[in-house]
Amino acid sequence: MSNELIQALHEIEKERGIPKVALIEAIKAALNTAYKKNFSTTQSVSVEFNDLSGEVRVFSQKKVVDKVQDDRLEIAMAEAKELYPDCKVEDMVYVEATPANFGRIAAQTAKQVVIQKLREAERSLIYEEFLEREGEIVTGTIQRIESRTVYITLGRTEGIMLPPDQISGERYEIGQRIKAYIYEVKNTSKGPNIFVSRTNSYFLRRLFELEVPEIYDGVVEIKSIAREAGSRSKISVHSLDERVDSVGACVGPRGLRVQNIVSELDGEKIDIIKYDKDP
Known part of the structure:
Protein backbone atom coordinates (compact mmCIF):
# COMPACT_ATOMS: atom_id res chain seq x y z
CA MET A 1 0.00 0.00 0.00
CA SER A 2 1.18 3.54 -0.58
CA ASN A 3 0.44 7.21 -0.57
CA GLU A 4 -1.91 6.52 -3.50
CA LEU A 5 -4.34 4.85 -1.08
CA ILE A 6 -4.17 7.78 1.34
CA GLN A 7 -4.85 10.18 -1.55
CA ALA A 8 -7.77 8.01 -2.65
CA LEU A 9 -9.22 8.13 0.88
CA HIS A 10 -8.95 11.94 0.82
CA GLU A 11 -10.80 12.06 -2.52
CA ILE A 12 -13.53 9.71 -1.28
CA GLU A 13 -14.03 11.85 1.83
CA LYS A 14 -14.23 14.99 -0.32
CA GLU A 15 -16.46 13.68 -3.11
CA ARG A 16 -18.62 11.07 -1.35
CA GLY A 17 -18.74 12.48 2.16
CA ILE A 18 -17.39 9.30 3.79
CA PRO A 19 -15.09 10.34 6.67
CA LYS A 20 -11.48 9.30 6.13
CA VAL A 21 -11.25 8.28 9.80
CA ALA A 22 -14.16 5.84 9.37
CA LEU A 23 -12.52 4.31 6.29
CA ILE A 24 -9.19 3.88 8.08
CA GLU A 25 -10.83 2.24 11.11
CA ALA A 26 -12.69 -0.16 8.80
CA ILE A 27 -9.45 -0.97 6.96
CA LYS A 28 -7.63 -1.65 10.24
CA ALA A 29 -10.35 -4.03 11.43
CA ALA A 30 -10.37 -5.83 8.08
CA LEU A 31 -6.57 -6.14 8.06
CA ASN A 32 -6.61 -7.84 11.47
CA THR A 33 -9.20 -10.31 10.21
CA ALA A 34 -7.31 -10.87 6.95
CA TYR A 35 -4.05 -11.61 8.79
CA LYS A 36 -5.64 -14.20 11.07
CA LYS A 37 -7.46 -15.80 8.15
CA ASN A 38 -4.45 -16.00 5.82
CA PHE A 39 -1.87 -17.03 8.39
CA SER A 40 -4.06 -19.28 10.57
CA THR A 41 -2.74 -17.86 13.79
CA THR A 42 -4.12 -17.90 17.32
CA GLN A 43 -1.55 -15.33 18.41
CA SER A 44 -2.62 -11.98 19.74
CA VAL A 45 -1.69 -9.64 16.91
CA SER A 46 -2.19 -6.01 16.08
CA VAL A 47 -2.12 -4.78 12.51
CA GLU A 48 -1.08 -1.14 12.34
CA PHE A 49 -2.00 1.08 9.42
CA ASN A 50 -0.09 4.34 9.01
CA ASP A 51 -2.65 6.89 7.86
CA LEU A 52 0.07 9.21 6.57
CA SER A 53 2.14 6.81 4.46
CA GLY A 54 -0.24 3.88 3.96
CA GLU A 55 2.35 1.49 5.41
CA VAL A 56 1.03 -1.67 7.09
CA ARG A 57 2.91 -3.48 9.86
CA VAL A 58 1.95 -6.52 11.93
CA PHE A 59 2.88 -6.79 15.60
CA SER A 60 2.62 -10.01 17.61
CA GLN A 61 2.17 -9.96 21.38
CA LYS A 62 4.70 -12.12 23.22
CA LYS A 63 5.64 -12.86 26.83
CA VAL A 64 9.12 -11.99 28.04
CA VAL A 65 10.84 -15.11 29.42
CA ASP A 66 14.33 -16.24 30.45
CA LYS A 67 14.17 -19.32 28.26
CA VAL A 68 11.97 -19.52 25.12
CA GLN A 69 9.92 -22.69 24.72
CA ASP A 70 7.46 -21.43 22.07
CA ASP A 71 8.81 -18.64 19.88
CA ARG A 72 5.31 -17.86 18.58
CA LEU A 73 4.22 -16.76 22.05
CA GLU A 74 7.45 -15.95 23.85
CA ILE A 75 10.52 -13.76 23.45
CA ALA A 76 13.86 -14.06 25.23
CA MET A 77 14.68 -11.44 27.83
CA ALA A 78 17.86 -10.36 26.01
CA GLU A 79 16.03 -9.81 22.72
CA ALA A 80 13.14 -8.02 24.42
CA LYS A 81 15.55 -5.64 26.16
CA GLU A 82 16.73 -4.40 22.75
CA LEU A 83 13.18 -3.31 21.97
CA TYR A 84 11.93 -2.43 25.44
CA PRO A 85 14.86 -1.57 27.77
CA ASP A 86 12.60 -1.34 30.81
CA CYS A 87 10.80 -4.66 30.32
CA LYS A 88 10.81 -7.45 32.89
CA VAL A 89 10.20 -11.20 32.82
CA GLU A 90 6.47 -11.98 32.44
CA ASP A 91 5.83 -8.65 30.68
CA MET A 92 3.79 -8.74 27.47
CA VAL A 93 5.42 -6.89 24.57
CA TYR A 94 4.67 -6.36 20.90
CA VAL A 95 7.20 -7.55 18.33
CA GLU A 96 7.00 -6.81 14.62
CA ALA A 97 6.00 -9.90 12.65
CA THR A 98 4.99 -8.55 9.26
CA PRO A 99 5.00 -11.42 6.71
CA ALA A 100 6.90 -10.81 3.49
CA ASN A 101 3.79 -11.16 1.32
CA PHE A 102 1.37 -9.33 3.58
CA GLY A 103 1.59 -6.13 1.54
CA ARG A 104 -0.31 -7.73 -1.33
CA ILE A 105 -2.96 -9.11 1.00
CA ALA A 106 -3.25 -5.72 2.72
CA ALA A 107 -3.73 -3.91 -0.60
CA GLN A 108 -6.49 -6.32 -1.67
CA THR A 109 -8.18 -6.03 1.73
CA ALA A 110 -8.09 -2.23 1.69
CA LYS A 111 -9.57 -2.18 -1.81
CA GLN A 112 -12.42 -4.47 -0.76
CA VAL A 113 -13.15 -2.31 2.30
CA VAL A 114 -13.22 0.88 0.25
CA ILE A 115 -15.54 -0.68 -2.34
CA GLN A 116 -17.85 -1.94 0.42
CA LYS A 117 -17.94 1.46 2.11
CA LEU A 118 -18.71 3.17 -1.20
CA ARG A 119 -21.60 0.74 -1.75
CA GLU A 120 -22.92 1.41 1.74
CA ALA A 121 -22.68 5.18 1.18
CA GLU A 122 -24.47 4.87 -2.16
CA ARG A 123 -27.26 2.82 -0.56
CA SER A 124 -27.58 5.39 2.22
CA LEU A 125 -27.85 8.26 -0.26
CA ILE A 126 -30.48 6.41 -2.29
CA TYR A 127 -32.45 5.60 0.85
CA GLU A 128 -32.41 9.22 2.04
CA GLU A 129 -33.34 10.50 -1.42
CA PHE A 130 -36.37 8.25 -1.82
CA LEU A 131 -37.43 8.56 1.81
CA GLU A 132 -37.90 12.27 1.08
CA ARG A 133 -39.87 11.34 -2.05
CA GLU A 134 -42.27 9.04 -0.23
CA GLY A 135 -45.76 10.13 -1.26
CA GLU A 136 -44.70 11.23 -4.75
CA ILE A 137 -45.36 9.87 -8.21
CA VAL A 138 -42.33 8.53 -10.08
CA THR A 139 -41.87 7.47 -13.67
CA GLY A 140 -39.66 4.54 -14.55
CA THR A 141 -39.09 1.67 -16.96
CA ILE A 142 -40.10 -1.91 -16.22
CA GLN A 143 -36.86 -3.83 -15.85
CA ARG A 144 -38.13 -7.31 -15.06
CA ILE A 145 -41.16 -9.26 -13.84
CA GLU A 146 -40.65 -12.10 -11.35
CA SER A 147 -43.40 -14.11 -9.64
CA ARG A 148 -45.94 -11.44 -10.67
CA THR A 149 -43.88 -8.72 -8.97
CA VAL A 150 -42.89 -5.86 -11.27
CA TYR A 151 -39.48 -4.23 -10.86
CA ILE A 152 -39.17 -0.70 -12.21
CA THR A 153 -35.89 1.10 -12.90
CA LEU A 154 -35.74 4.41 -11.03
CA GLY A 155 -32.35 5.82 -11.91
CA ARG A 156 -29.75 4.29 -9.56
CA THR A 157 -32.23 1.92 -7.95
CA GLU A 158 -35.52 0.15 -8.63
CA GLY A 159 -39.09 0.30 -7.45
CA ILE A 160 -41.02 -2.80 -6.41
CA MET A 161 -44.66 -3.14 -7.43
CA LEU A 162 -46.25 -6.11 -5.67
CA PRO A 163 -49.33 -7.86 -7.13
CA PRO A 164 -51.81 -6.02 -4.81
CA ASP A 165 -50.37 -2.72 -6.05
CA GLN A 166 -51.06 -3.57 -9.70
CA ILE A 167 -54.27 -2.57 -11.43
CA SER A 168 -56.30 -5.64 -12.31
CA GLY A 169 -56.38 -6.19 -16.05
CA GLU A 170 -53.35 -4.04 -16.82
CA ARG A 171 -50.58 -5.71 -18.83
CA TYR A 172 -47.00 -4.96 -17.93
CA GLU A 173 -44.12 -5.53 -20.32
CA ILE A 174 -40.35 -5.21 -19.98
CA GLY A 175 -39.22 -1.84 -21.33
CA GLN A 176 -42.60 -0.21 -20.73
CA ARG A 177 -42.58 3.32 -19.25
CA ILE A 178 -44.89 3.53 -16.25
CA LYS A 179 -45.99 5.90 -13.49
CA ALA A 180 -46.46 4.76 -9.89
CA TYR A 181 -46.87 6.15 -6.38
CA ILE A 182 -44.16 5.67 -3.73
CA TYR A 183 -45.97 4.56 -0.58
CA GLU A 184 -43.14 3.03 1.47
CA VAL A 185 -39.34 3.11 1.59
CA LYS A 186 -37.58 0.47 3.71
CA ASN A 187 -33.88 0.30 4.54
CA THR A 188 -32.42 -3.21 4.42
CA SER A 189 -28.95 -4.76 4.62
CA LYS A 190 -29.01 -5.18 0.83
CA GLY A 191 -30.08 -1.60 0.20
CA PRO A 192 -33.35 0.33 0.17
CA ASN A 193 -36.61 -1.28 -0.93
CA ILE A 194 -38.89 1.23 -2.64
CA PHE A 195 -42.48 0.05 -2.83
CA VAL A 196 -44.70 1.65 -5.46
CA SER A 197 -48.37 1.32 -6.31
CA ARG A 198 -50.86 2.07 -9.05
CA THR A 199 -53.86 1.02 -6.95
CA ASN A 200 -53.31 3.32 -3.98
Missing part, protein backbone atom coordinates in the same frame (compact mmCIF):
# COMPACT_ATOMS: atom_id res chain seq x y z
CA SER A 201 -55.92 6.08 -3.64
CA TYR A 202 -53.13 8.61 -3.19
CA PHE A 203 -51.87 7.71 -6.66
CA LEU A 204 -55.16 9.06 -8.04
CA ARG A 205 -54.91 12.12 -5.79
CA ARG A 206 -51.39 12.90 -7.02
CA LEU A 207 -52.44 12.46 -10.66
CA PHE A 208 -55.10 15.12 -10.18
CA GLU A 209 -52.58 17.40 -8.48
CA LEU A 210 -50.29 17.05 -11.50
CA GLU A 211 -53.05 17.50 -14.05
CA VAL A 212 -55.16 20.22 -12.42
CA PRO A 213 -53.31 23.49 -11.63
CA GLU A 214 -56.13 24.63 -9.33
CA ILE A 215 -55.58 21.59 -7.11
CA TYR A 216 -51.81 21.99 -7.15
CA ASP A 217 -52.17 25.67 -6.19
CA GLY A 218 -54.62 24.85 -3.37
CA VAL A 219 -57.61 26.67 -4.87
CA VAL A 220 -59.51 23.40 -5.28
CA GLU A 221 -59.35 20.71 -2.61
CA ILE A 222 -59.93 16.98 -2.95
CA LYS A 223 -62.08 16.16 0.06
CA SER A 224 -62.41 12.41 -0.36
CA ILE A 225 -61.66 9.55 -2.72
CA ALA A 226 -63.42 6.19 -3.05
CA ARG A 227 -61.55 3.92 -5.44
CA GLU A 228 -61.97 0.51 -6.99
CA ALA A 229 -58.68 0.45 -8.88
CA GLY A 230 -59.12 -0.51 -12.51
CA SER A 231 -62.89 -0.18 -12.37
CA ARG A 232 -64.36 3.04 -10.96
CA SER A 233 -63.39 5.91 -8.70
CA LYS A 234 -65.33 8.75 -7.18
CA ILE A 235 -63.81 11.95 -5.84
CA SER A 236 -65.45 14.89 -4.13
CA VAL A 237 -63.93 18.33 -4.62
CA HIS A 238 -64.40 21.75 -3.07
CA SER A 239 -63.37 25.20 -4.28
CA LEU A 240 -62.01 27.79 -1.88
CA ASP A 241 -62.73 30.47 -4.49
CA GLU A 242 -66.39 30.92 -5.40
CA ARG A 243 -65.33 32.09 -8.86
CA VAL A 244 -63.75 28.70 -9.58
CA ASP A 245 -65.95 25.71 -10.45
CA SER A 246 -64.29 22.79 -8.62
CA VAL A 247 -65.80 20.08 -10.85
CA GLY A 248 -65.17 22.04 -14.04
CA ALA A 249 -61.54 22.63 -13.09
CA CYS A 250 -60.99 18.88 -12.61
CA VAL A 251 -62.78 17.93 -15.82
CA GLY A 252 -60.91 20.57 -17.82
CA PRO A 253 -61.68 22.08 -21.23
CA ARG A 254 -63.56 19.52 -23.33
CA GLY A 255 -62.87 16.99 -20.55
CA LEU A 256 -59.17 16.91 -21.42
CA ARG A 257 -57.79 16.88 -17.87
CA VAL A 258 -59.84 14.01 -16.56
CA GLN A 259 -59.40 12.10 -19.82
CA ASN A 260 -55.63 12.27 -19.42
CA ILE A 261 -55.99 10.68 -15.99
CA VAL A 262 -58.44 8.05 -17.28
CA SER A 263 -55.93 7.16 -20.01
CA GLU A 264 -53.13 6.84 -17.46
CA LEU A 265 -55.34 4.43 -15.46
CA ASP A 266 -56.16 2.34 -18.52
CA GLY A 267 -59.79 3.41 -18.81
CA GLU A 268 -60.77 3.50 -15.14
CA LYS A 269 -64.06 5.45 -14.84
CA ILE A 270 -63.84 8.55 -12.67
CA ASP A 271 -66.83 10.38 -11.23
CA ILE A 272 -66.18 13.90 -9.96
CA ILE A 273 -68.76 15.43 -7.62
CA LYS A 274 -68.96 18.67 -5.69
CA TYR A 275 -68.28 18.25 -1.99
CA ASP A 276 -71.29 18.69 0.25
CA LYS A 277 -70.60 18.96 3.97
CA ASP A 278 -74.26 18.10 4.64
CA PRO A 279 -75.03 15.28 2.16
Whole structure:
Protein backbone atom coordinates (compact mmCIF):
# COMPACT_ATOMS: atom_id res chain seq x y z
CA MET A 1 0.00 0.00 0.00
CA SER A 2 1.18 3.54 -0.58
CA ASN A 3 0.44 7.21 -0.57
CA GLU A 4 -1.91 6.52 -3.50
CA LEU A 5 -4.34 4.85 -1.08
CA ILE A 6 -4.17 7.78 1.34
CA GLN A 7 -4.85 10.18 -1.55
CA ALA A 8 -7.77 8.01 -2.65
CA LEU A 9 -9.22 8.13 0.88
CA HIS A 10 -8.95 11.94 0.82
CA GLU A 11 -10.80 12.06 -2.52
CA ILE A 12 -13.53 9.71 -1.28
CA GLU A 13 -14.03 11.85 1.83
CA LYS A 14 -14.23 14.99 -0.32
CA GLU A 15 -16.46 13.68 -3.11
CA ARG A 16 -18.62 11.07 -1.35
CA GLY A 17 -18.74 12.48 2.16
CA ILE A 18 -17.39 9.30 3.79
CA PRO A 19 -15.09 10.34 6.67
CA LYS A 20 -11.48 9.30 6.13
CA VAL A 21 -11.25 8.28 9.80
CA ALA A 22 -14.16 5.84 9.37
CA LEU A 23 -12.52 4.31 6.29
CA ILE A 24 -9.19 3.88 8.08
CA GLU A 25 -10.83 2.24 11.11
CA ALA A 26 -12.69 -0.16 8.80
CA ILE A 27 -9.45 -0.97 6.96
CA LYS A 28 -7.63 -1.65 10.24
CA ALA A 29 -10.35 -4.03 11.43
CA ALA A 30 -10.37 -5.83 8.08
CA LEU A 31 -6.57 -6.14 8.06
CA ASN A 32 -6.61 -7.84 11.47
CA THR A 33 -9.20 -10.31 10.21
CA ALA A 34 -7.31 -10.87 6.95
CA TYR A 35 -4.05 -11.61 8.79
CA LYS A 36 -5.64 -14.20 11.07
CA LYS A 37 -7.46 -15.80 8.15
CA ASN A 38 -4.45 -16.00 5.82
CA PHE A 39 -1.87 -17.03 8.39
CA SER A 40 -4.06 -19.28 10.57
CA THR A 41 -2.74 -17.86 13.79
CA THR A 42 -4.12 -17.90 17.32
CA GLN A 43 -1.55 -15.33 18.41
CA SER A 44 -2.62 -11.98 19.74
CA VAL A 45 -1.69 -9.64 16.91
CA SER A 46 -2.19 -6.01 16.08
CA VAL A 47 -2.12 -4.78 12.51
CA GLU A 48 -1.08 -1.14 12.34
CA PHE A 49 -2.00 1.08 9.42
CA ASN A 50 -0.09 4.34 9.01
CA ASP A 51 -2.65 6.89 7.86
CA LEU A 52 0.07 9.21 6.57
CA SER A 53 2.14 6.81 4.46
CA GLY A 54 -0.24 3.88 3.96
CA GLU A 55 2.35 1.49 5.41
CA VAL A 56 1.03 -1.67 7.09
CA ARG A 57 2.91 -3.48 9.86
CA VAL A 58 1.95 -6.52 11.93
CA PHE A 59 2.88 -6.79 15.60
CA SER A 60 2.62 -10.01 17.61
CA GLN A 61 2.17 -9.96 21.38
CA LYS A 62 4.70 -12.12 23.22
CA LYS A 63 5.64 -12.86 26.83
CA VAL A 64 9.12 -11.99 28.04
CA VAL A 65 10.84 -15.11 29.42
CA ASP A 66 14.33 -16.24 30.45
CA LYS A 67 14.17 -19.32 28.26
CA VAL A 68 11.97 -19.52 25.12
CA GLN A 69 9.92 -22.69 24.72
CA ASP A 70 7.46 -21.43 22.07
CA ASP A 71 8.81 -18.64 19.88
CA ARG A 72 5.31 -17.86 18.58
CA LEU A 73 4.22 -16.76 22.05
CA GLU A 74 7.45 -15.95 23.85
CA ILE A 75 10.52 -13.76 23.45
CA ALA A 76 13.86 -14.06 25.23
CA MET A 77 14.68 -11.44 27.83
CA ALA A 78 17.86 -10.36 26.01
CA GLU A 79 16.03 -9.81 22.72
CA ALA A 80 13.14 -8.02 24.42
CA LYS A 81 15.55 -5.64 26.16
CA GLU A 82 16.73 -4.40 22.75
CA LEU A 83 13.18 -3.31 21.97
CA TYR A 84 11.93 -2.43 25.44
CA PRO A 85 14.86 -1.57 27.77
CA ASP A 86 12.60 -1.34 30.81
CA CYS A 87 10.80 -4.66 30.32
CA LYS A 88 10.81 -7.45 32.89
CA VAL A 89 10.20 -11.20 32.82
CA GLU A 90 6.47 -11.98 32.44
CA ASP A 91 5.83 -8.65 30.68
CA MET A 92 3.79 -8.74 27.47
CA VAL A 93 5.42 -6.89 24.57
CA TYR A 94 4.67 -6.36 20.90
CA VAL A 95 7.20 -7.55 18.33
CA GLU A 96 7.00 -6.81 14.62
CA ALA A 97 6.00 -9.90 12.65
CA THR A 98 4.99 -8.55 9.26
CA PRO A 99 5.00 -11.42 6.71
CA ALA A 100 6.90 -10.81 3.49
CA ASN A 101 3.79 -11.16 1.32
CA PHE A 102 1.37 -9.33 3.58
CA GLY A 103 1.59 -6.13 1.54
CA ARG A 104 -0.31 -7.73 -1.33
CA ILE A 105 -2.96 -9.11 1.00
CA ALA A 106 -3.25 -5.72 2.72
CA ALA A 107 -3.73 -3.91 -0.60
CA GLN A 108 -6.49 -6.32 -1.67
CA THR A 109 -8.18 -6.03 1.73
CA ALA A 110 -8.09 -2.23 1.69
CA LYS A 111 -9.57 -2.18 -1.81
CA GLN A 112 -12.42 -4.47 -0.76
CA VAL A 113 -13.15 -2.31 2.30
CA VAL A 114 -13.22 0.88 0.25
CA ILE A 115 -15.54 -0.68 -2.34
CA GLN A 116 -17.85 -1.94 0.42
CA LYS A 117 -17.94 1.46 2.11
CA LEU A 118 -18.71 3.17 -1.20
CA ARG A 119 -21.60 0.74 -1.75
CA GLU A 120 -22.92 1.41 1.74
CA ALA A 121 -22.68 5.18 1.18
CA GLU A 122 -24.47 4.87 -2.16
CA ARG A 123 -27.26 2.82 -0.56
CA SER A 124 -27.58 5.39 2.22
CA LEU A 125 -27.85 8.26 -0.26
CA ILE A 126 -30.48 6.41 -2.29
CA TYR A 127 -32.45 5.60 0.85
CA GLU A 128 -32.41 9.22 2.04
CA GLU A 129 -33.34 10.50 -1.42
CA PHE A 130 -36.37 8.25 -1.82
CA LEU A 131 -37.43 8.56 1.81
CA GLU A 132 -37.90 12.27 1.08
CA ARG A 133 -39.87 11.34 -2.05
CA GLU A 134 -42.27 9.04 -0.23
CA GLY A 135 -45.76 10.13 -1.26
CA GLU A 136 -44.70 11.23 -4.75
CA ILE A 137 -45.36 9.87 -8.21
CA VAL A 138 -42.33 8.53 -10.08
CA THR A 139 -41.87 7.47 -13.67
CA GLY A 140 -39.66 4.54 -14.55
CA THR A 141 -39.09 1.67 -16.96
CA ILE A 142 -40.10 -1.91 -16.22
CA GLN A 143 -36.86 -3.83 -15.85
CA ARG A 144 -38.13 -7.31 -15.06
CA ILE A 145 -41.16 -9.26 -13.84
CA GLU A 146 -40.65 -12.10 -11.35
CA SER A 147 -43.40 -14.11 -9.64
CA ARG A 148 -45.94 -11.44 -10.67
CA THR A 149 -43.88 -8.72 -8.97
CA VAL A 150 -42.89 -5.86 -11.27
CA TYR A 151 -39.48 -4.23 -10.86
CA ILE A 152 -39.17 -0.70 -12.21
CA THR A 153 -35.89 1.10 -12.90
CA LEU A 154 -35.74 4.41 -11.03
CA GLY A 155 -32.35 5.82 -11.91
CA ARG A 156 -29.75 4.29 -9.56
CA THR A 157 -32.23 1.92 -7.95
CA GLU A 158 -35.52 0.15 -8.63
CA GLY A 159 -39.09 0.30 -7.45
CA ILE A 160 -41.02 -2.80 -6.41
CA MET A 161 -44.66 -3.14 -7.43
CA LEU A 162 -46.25 -6.11 -5.67
CA PRO A 163 -49.33 -7.86 -7.13
CA PRO A 164 -51.81 -6.02 -4.81
CA ASP A 165 -50.37 -2.72 -6.05
CA GLN A 166 -51.06 -3.57 -9.70
CA ILE A 167 -54.27 -2.57 -11.43
CA SER A 168 -56.30 -5.64 -12.31
CA GLY A 169 -56.38 -6.19 -16.05
CA GLU A 170 -53.35 -4.04 -16.82
CA ARG A 171 -50.58 -5.71 -18.83
CA TYR A 172 -47.00 -4.96 -17.93
CA GLU A 173 -44.12 -5.53 -20.32
CA ILE A 174 -40.35 -5.21 -19.98
CA GLY A 175 -39.22 -1.84 -21.33
CA GLN A 176 -42.60 -0.21 -20.73
CA ARG A 177 -42.58 3.32 -19.25
CA ILE A 178 -44.89 3.53 -16.25
CA LYS A 179 -45.99 5.90 -13.49
CA ALA A 180 -46.46 4.76 -9.89
CA TYR A 181 -46.87 6.15 -6.38
CA ILE A 182 -44.16 5.67 -3.73
CA TYR A 183 -45.97 4.56 -0.58
CA GLU A 184 -43.14 3.03 1.47
CA VAL A 185 -39.34 3.11 1.59
CA LYS A 186 -37.58 0.47 3.71
CA ASN A 187 -33.88 0.30 4.54
CA THR A 188 -32.42 -3.21 4.42
CA SER A 189 -28.95 -4.76 4.62
CA LYS A 190 -29.01 -5.18 0.83
CA GLY A 191 -30.08 -1.60 0.20
CA PRO A 192 -33.35 0.33 0.17
CA ASN A 193 -36.61 -1.28 -0.93
CA ILE A 194 -38.89 1.23 -2.64
CA PHE A 195 -42.48 0.05 -2.83
CA VAL A 196 -44.70 1.65 -5.46
CA SER A 197 -48.37 1.32 -6.31
CA ARG A 198 -50.86 2.07 -9.05
CA THR A 199 -53.86 1.02 -6.95
CA ASN A 200 -53.31 3.32 -3.98
CA SER A 201 -55.92 6.08 -3.64
CA TYR A 202 -53.13 8.61 -3.19
CA PHE A 203 -51.87 7.71 -6.66
CA LEU A 204 -55.16 9.06 -8.04
CA ARG A 205 -54.91 12.12 -5.79
CA ARG A 206 -51.39 12.90 -7.02
CA LEU A 207 -52.44 12.46 -10.66
CA PHE A 208 -55.10 15.12 -10.18
CA GLU A 209 -52.58 17.40 -8.48
CA LEU A 210 -50.29 17.05 -11.50
CA GLU A 211 -53.05 17.50 -14.05
CA VAL A 212 -55.16 20.22 -12.42
CA PRO A 213 -53.31 23.49 -11.63
CA GLU A 214 -56.13 24.63 -9.33
CA ILE A 215 -55.58 21.59 -7.11
CA TYR A 216 -51.81 21.99 -7.15
CA ASP A 217 -52.17 25.67 -6.19
CA GLY A 218 -54.62 24.85 -3.37
CA VAL A 219 -57.61 26.67 -4.87
CA VAL A 220 -59.51 23.40 -5.28
CA GLU A 221 -59.35 20.71 -2.61
CA ILE A 222 -59.93 16.98 -2.95
CA LYS A 223 -62.08 16.16 0.06
CA SER A 224 -62.41 12.41 -0.36
CA ILE A 225 -61.66 9.55 -2.72
CA ALA A 226 -63.42 6.19 -3.05
CA ARG A 227 -61.55 3.92 -5.44
CA GLU A 228 -61.97 0.51 -6.99
CA ALA A 229 -58.68 0.45 -8.88
CA GLY A 230 -59.12 -0.51 -12.51
CA SER A 231 -62.89 -0.18 -12.37
CA ARG A 232 -64.36 3.04 -10.96
CA SER A 233 -63.39 5.91 -8.70
CA LYS A 234 -65.33 8.75 -7.18
CA ILE A 235 -63.81 11.95 -5.84
CA SER A 236 -65.45 14.89 -4.13
CA VAL A 237 -63.93 18.33 -4.62
CA HIS A 238 -64.40 21.75 -3.07
CA SER A 239 -63.37 25.20 -4.28
CA LEU A 240 -62.01 27.79 -1.88
CA ASP A 241 -62.73 30.47 -4.49
CA GLU A 242 -66.39 30.92 -5.40
CA ARG A 243 -65.33 32.09 -8.86
CA VAL A 244 -63.75 28.70 -9.58
CA ASP A 245 -65.95 25.71 -10.45
CA SER A 246 -64.29 22.79 -8.62
CA VAL A 247 -65.80 20.08 -10.85
CA GLY A 248 -65.17 22.04 -14.04
CA ALA A 249 -61.54 22.63 -13.09
CA CYS A 250 -60.99 18.88 -12.61
CA VAL A 251 -62.78 17.93 -15.82
CA GLY A 252 -60.91 20.57 -17.82
CA PRO A 253 -61.68 22.08 -21.23
CA ARG A 254 -63.56 19.52 -23.33
CA GLY A 255 -62.87 16.99 -20.55
CA LEU A 256 -59.17 16.91 -21.42
CA ARG A 257 -57.79 16.88 -17.87
CA VAL A 258 -59.84 14.01 -16.56
CA GLN A 259 -59.40 12.10 -19.82
CA ASN A 260 -55.63 12.27 -19.42
CA ILE A 261 -55.99 10.68 -15.99
CA VAL A 262 -58.44 8.05 -17.28
CA SER A 263 -55.93 7.16 -20.01
CA GLU A 264 -53.13 6.84 -17.46
CA LEU A 265 -55.34 4.43 -15.46
CA ASP A 266 -56.16 2.34 -18.52
CA GLY A 267 -59.79 3.41 -18.81
CA GLU A 268 -60.77 3.50 -15.14
CA LYS A 269 -64.06 5.45 -14.84
CA ILE A 270 -63.84 8.55 -12.67
CA ASP A 271 -66.83 10.38 -11.23
CA ILE A 272 -66.18 13.90 -9.96
CA ILE A 273 -68.76 15.43 -7.62
CA LYS A 274 -68.96 18.67 -5.69
CA TYR A 275 -68.28 18.25 -1.99
CA ASP A 276 -71.29 18.69 0.25
CA LYS A 277 -70.60 18.96 3.97
CA ASP A 278 -74.26 18.10 4.64
CA PRO A 279 -75.03 15.28 2.16
